[in-house]
Each structure stands twice: as C-alpha cells, then as structure tokens.
Amino acid sequence: MSSAGEGLSRPLPEQVRLHVVELAAQVLGTMQPAAIPPPLKGIARFDPRKRARLGSAPIAAQLETDKEFREIVAESLQEAWPELVASLEEGMVPPAAEPVLVAAAAYLTRPPGWPELVETARADLEQAAAAAEGSAQEQTVVRLREQLAAQKAASKEEAERLREQLKASRAEVADLRRKLHDARERGRLAEERAAELQTLEQDIRASVSSATSAAESELRKVRERLSDAERSLEASRRAAREGRSIEDARIRVLLDTLQDAAAGLRSELALPVAISKPADSVSAVSPGNPSVRAVPARALADDDPALLDQLLAVPHLHLVIDGYNVTKTGYPSLTLLDQRSRLLTGLGGLAVQTRVEVTCVFDGAELNGPVQVSAPRGVRVLFSAPGEIADDLIRQLVRAEPPGRAVAVVSSDREVAESVRRMGARPVQSTLLLRRLGRS
DSSP, X not given: OOOTTOOOSSOOOHHHHHHHHHHHHHHHHHSOGGGSOGGGHHHHTSOHHHHHHHTHHHHHHHHHHOHHHHHHHHHHHHHHOHHHHHHHHTTOOOTTOOHHHHHHHHHHHOOTTHHHHHHHHHHHHHHHHHHHHHHHHHHHHHHHHHHHHHHHHHHHHHHHHHHHHHHHHHHHHHHHHHHHHHHHHHHHHHHHHHHHHHHHXXXXXXXXXXXXXXXXXXXXXXXXXXXXXXXXXXXXXXXXXXXXXXXXXXXXXXXXXXHHHHHHHHHHHTOOSSOOSGXXXXXXXXXXXXXXXXXXXSOOOTTOTHHHHHHHTSTTOEEEEEHHHXXXXXXXXXXXXHHHHHHHHXXXXXXXXXXXXXXXXXXXXXXXXXXXXXXXXXXXXXEOOTTOOHHHHHHHHHHHSOTTOOEEEEOOOHHHHHHHHHTTOEEEOHHHHHHHHHHO
C-alpha cells in the first residue's frame, strides 16, 4: 500500500463515507481493548447496530488521521474482497465492481493513484444518480401528461355539468325572487300584526302581573292565617288531651310570673302587706305596669355582656335558644351531633343554676328521621317539623306565651331578632350565651 504525497481534494462521497464507517465500526467490535484507539474506546462499547450511526464522525476522523487503524480496517476489507484489492494494487478496476466498493477499497488500502480511483467512483456515482434522476423525471413527465389529459376530460365534463346547473340555477333564482317578493309582503304584514300583538301582550302581562301580585299577597295572608289556625287547633287538641286548655296554661304561667314579680318587688322595696298611708285608700287610675318582658333594671345594648345575666334574674323567664345558630357561632368545626351534645350539656348546668325555663330549638328540615337526643333535666329540646325551619318554630314558641311573660330569644340571626322583638320578646346575641356557658 502507498499513500505518500497523495490525498483527496474533496471529501469522500457520502455513500463511500457511510460504507467505510460501517466497515470500520464492524472491525472496531472485533478489536482487543488495548488496540482500540483512545478516541474510539467509548464508541466500541456501543450496541453494534448503533455504533456506525452514533460514532460516524469520530470513526471517520480516526480513519483519516490514524494510519494503523485504517490499515487494520483495510486488512478486513482485503480478507472479504481479495480480488478487488489485488486488482487495485495493479492499477486495474474490475469492470463489474460497484463504484462505492471500489472507492472504499481505494481509500482504505491507498494503492498508487487511489485519489483518482475515488474521483472516478465519485463521477460514476454522480452519473448514476443523474441517470436515475433523469429516469424519474421522465416517469414524472409521463405521469403528469396522463394526469393532464384526464384532467382535461374531467374539466370538459365538469363544464358541461356546470352549464346545466347554471341554467337550472337561473330558473330557480327567478322563482326564488318571486317567492322572496311574496315573502316580504307576508313578512311586512306579519310584522304589523306582531306589533299589534306585542302591544296587546304587554297590556295583558301588566294586567296579569297586577292580578297575580294581588292574588299572591292574598294567598300568602290566607296561608299565614291557615297556618296560625292549624297551629292553634293542634295546640288546642294537645291541651285538650292533657286535660286543660291553652288559655288556662297561659293564665297560670302569667299569674305565677306576676305573683313572683310582685313578691320580689315587695321584698326589694320593703313594702308592708297592708295599706299604711291614707293616700293609699284613695281610688284612682294608676299608671300601667311595665311589661315584664322588658329589661327590669336598666336598658342594655344587645351586645352588653351583663344583658343575659340580668335577664336570667327575671322570675319565670322563658329562655328560647336557636341551637345551631349558637353552635355554629361557637364551635363550627364539630359535627352536628357533637355541637348538640356540647350545647345541651352547658344548658343543663345553666338550667340548674338559674332555674329558668329553657327551650333549645334545632332545625330538623334536613333530618331523615327522629334524632335520639338525651335532653338534660330542665331543658326542653325541639326539632322543627319537615317543611318548617327553626326560625318559624321559635316564633311559634314566642307567640304561644301569654302577654306579660318574660321571654328571651338567643340568636344572632337579625331577621329572627327583629321578628321576636316585635312580638315583645328580648333578643340576645349568641356570643353572650357562649360567654355565659364558658363561665359555668
């Protein structure tokens, strides 16, 4: 082999370069680790199927610069194609040899005049590529001519069909114009009629709205009266079953309240039992007594911490509590069961300390059935019926008390507070009860 003073003026043709790299990659896998050139040691560990593709550039560079590695690869080629290598050494190229194989063998073995052999192979490859491209172009031209002829025939048929469609479309357009004129006339008449109907509809809607509003208002009043009548009837029936009337119960509670209030007032003022002054015997109209539902000592704000303590001191006070309003204000993170248990436990202690009548109301609208509740002694526990909310049940309890009985409602709901205030009860914020229970 000889390569002195010889070299390529241009890079190897791409097909030749790929063939040489593929051959070198195969040889690289058979070499001993010590004989592998250092730049290619990492590539030698690649998968044989990926070695030529992933290490193409380093292998080509090593072949160009490392004569020993190139000769090792040339020996592998000589073993596979001995006749071809021998012919190239003698300066002959076998007539049937592939240009790529000839150029690869010349590049690796470097016989005399090998650059000319590579250039000759490059020319053969370019000529073959040009011939293949020319053949492909001829086939493309033939195919395009056939497509053009078919397109002309199809275009002619399409033009005839479009002429027929145009003729039919013109006739259809003329018919549509006539129909459009008729439709516009009908549309104009319909718009006039619609305007008249719209005016009539507005008048009817106004009349219906007014009548509906009046009917709904009257129906609401009738329903309220019916609801009150049903509650009164049910209360009467329950009282009849218990052997006494509601009025007797209300009068008895009122008399007990007035009696205790009078006794407490007489004790506080140190009044004698009998009349001790002449003026006391004079008959005259006395001013009306203040309602025992009012705060007895002094007017306090709804958020005054002393308000609840002052109300609990009123004789025969009925303390009505909006249960969930209190629990969700004080400990909303607990479950409803734990909220009820915690509140009722505190109310039980409050009832024992103050001896007031305590009623705790819970909303039962979302319950699937009766709730098992262990009510403490002195605490009445009620759930609202299906279709009824706890607010309505609280109002019924306040309405059921006789005039003059002290009633306090614990709820931070503004609507509940205003409604019970109008009924004569004193609203108390939930935070005051929570604070009072916290001291117990």
